[in-house]
Amino acid sequence: MYQDGEIKRVEEIRLITNDYLLEQMDWPTIKEKVENGMDTVIICTASVEQHGYHLSELTDTLIGQAVGLLVAEKLGNALLAPVIRPGLSEHHIPMAGSITLRPEVYRGVIEDYVTSYKKHGFKKVILFSSHGGNFNENERIVISLQKMHSDMQFSSALSLMQLMGLMSQFEKRFGLAEGSCGHGGAMETSVMLHIAPDQVDMNKAAPGYVGPMTEDVLNMLFESGISGITEVGILGDPRQAKAEWGEYFLDLLSDEIVKAFYKDLSI
Structure with a gap:
């Protein structure tokens, strides 16, 4: 059961959803919005993949939608497309x-x-x-799309290294050990506690690999798979996660995507 605060947040998300989520609108409404200047579409690529013992495989999809809705709200002239999932998750395939x-x-x-x-x-x-395995391919796709549709403008938002920088900022702000906020760690768990607590079982939360995400570790992750680094399937430590921290990170990440959009389009 949701607590009072959780019910309020779910209701707030529904209100945002009704204003910005394309898949929940009828076509005349979408047509009217575009004609009235809502000419930016936000496309999030996510995943359906394991997130350790305590999070559902829907995690990246739910987080991506929450971030996209905040970006749309902050821009004011943008609508969110249905989140694309699955994604590029070969490094998670050994886990059911x-x-x-x-x-x-x-x-x-x-x-x-x-x-x-x-x-x-x-x-x-x-x-x-909202999934690390998609980042590099997205950057290449945006370059290709710009050539295919020269009359449109494209932003690939943040790089994987920029996202990792935000996670490091998160760790420092809340006094967490370096490496606590990787895949399924303290950050993602905090966000899920904020937006979808019914998809989290903190009684099962267990740390995986905790340490600096060096280039060697990243190469091992994408070349050998996450199971070669951690049996749990987690990069980080979810046990200290807090819902209010999740709200902070959603705001931080959506702000950075908006900034990147303005920079990419020189607005």
Whole structure:
């Protein structure tokens, strides 16, 4: 059961959703919004993959939607597309339930999203990821999309290294050990406690690999898979997570995506 504060937050998210989430609108409403200047579409690529013992495999999708809705709200002239999932999750496949797409299929879905939305009058696209495995491919896709649709403007939002910088900032702010906020760690768990506490079982929360995310560790992760680093499937320590920390990180991340959008489009 939700507590009073959780019910209030769920209601707030529903209100934002009704204003900005394309898949919950009828087509005349979307047409009217685009004609009235809401010409930016936000596309989040997420994943369906393991997140340790305590989080559901829907984690990246739920976080991506929450971030995208805040970005849309802060921009005011943007709408959020249905979150794309699964993503590129080959490094999670050894753990049950994880799904991964072939890179060419993943790219094709994004390209078809953009082509569809262009036909409806959208002129600007923000492509961001809530899953680490999508970042590098997204940057390449944005370059390709800009060539395919020269009359549109594109932003790839943040790089993976920039996201890791925000996680480091999160750790320092709340006095956490370095490396506490990787995959399924303190940050993602805090966000999930804030937006979807029913998808979290803190009684099962267990730390995985905790330490600096060096280039060697990242290479091992993407080349050998997460199971070669941690049996739990976690990068970090979720046990100290707090819902209010999750609200802070959502605000921080959405702010940075908005800044990147303005910078990329020289607005």
